Amino acid sequence: MDTSNTRQYRRLPSQLGAKAPKVGRPPWSDRRFTITWLLAPIIGVLLAFLIAVAVTAMGEMAQGTPRFYLAALSYTYLLASLMCMPAYAIGVGGYWWMTRNAEEKRIGYLWWIPVFSALWGWFPSVLFPQGGDVGMGKLFVMMAGTVFVLSLIWILVVRAVLYFWRKV
Numbered sequence: 718m719d720t721s722n723t724r725q726y727r728r729l730p731s732q733l734g735a736k737a738p739k740v741g742r743p744p745w746s747d748r749r750f751t752i753t754w755l756l757a758p759i760i761g762v763l764l765a766f767l768i769a770v771a772v773t774a775m776g777e778m779a780q781g782t783p784r785f786y787l788a789a790l791s792y793t794y795l796l797a798s799l800m801c802m803p804a805y806a807i808g809v810g811g812y813w814w815m816t817r818n819a820e821e822k823r824i825g826y827l828w829w830i831p832v833f834s835a836l837w838g839w840f841p842s843v844l845f846p847q848g849g850d851v852g853m854g855k856l857f858v859m860m861a862g863t864v865f866v867l868s869l870i871w872i873l874v875v876r877a878v879l880y881f882w883r884k885v
Contacts, residue, residue, distance in 0.1 A: 748816050748823050750882060754875045755809045755830070762798045765791040800841045801834075804864045805871075808834035827876060831868035835861040 772778070772788040779785065808830035816823045838861035842853040 747879065747883075751823070751827065751875060751879060752809070752813060754878055755812065755871075758798070758871065759802065759806060759809075762795065762802055765794040765798070769795060800860060801864050801867060803840045804834040804837040804860070805830075805868055807837045808832075808868055824876070824879070827872050830872055831865045834868040835865040838862075838864045 769788060769791040772784055772791070775784065778788065811833040812826055812830050815826045815829065819826065839857045841860050842848075842856040845856060846853070848856065
C-alpha cells in the first residue's frame with residue numbers, strides 16, 4: 718500500500734518512525750497516592766472486622782491470651798470507627814470531589830478533610846437519642862472535636878509520607 722499521499726496525521730506512529738507507547742499503568746500521581754493513604758483507616762476497619770469475626774468464631778478464649786487481646790483490640794477499633802469513620806469517610810469523599818479536576822493545590826485541599834469531618838460529627842449523636850437534646854448536643858461537640866483532631870493527625874501523617882515519597 719502506497720502511503721506517500723496520506724496526510725501526516727493519518728499515519729500510524731510506527732510509520733512516522735516513533736517508538737511504540739509504553740503499555741502499563743502510569744506512575745502514581747500525588748492525588749492517587751494521597752487518596753490511597755487516606756483510605757488506610759477504612760481498610761483498617763475491614764481488617765479489624767475480619768480479625769474480630771475470626772477470633773470470635775474460634776470459640777471462647779481465656780483472659781490474658783494473645784487471642785483475647787487481639788479480639789479486644791479489634792473490637793475497640795471497630796467501636797471507635799463506628800463513631801468516627803462515617804464523618805472521616807465524608808471528609809475523604811469531599812477531598813476526592815474537590816480534587817477531581819484541580820491540577821494544582823491538591824495538597825492544600827487536604828486541610829479541608831478535618832473540617833468536613835467535624836461538620837459531619839453529628840452522626841454518632843443520632844445513635845444515642847436517649848440522651849435528649851442536651852446530651853446529643855454534647856455528644857456532637859465531643860465527636861466533632863475528636864474527629865477533627867484524629868483527622869488532622871492522620872492528614873499530617875499522610876503529608877509526611879507524601880513529602881518523603883516525592884523525595885524518592
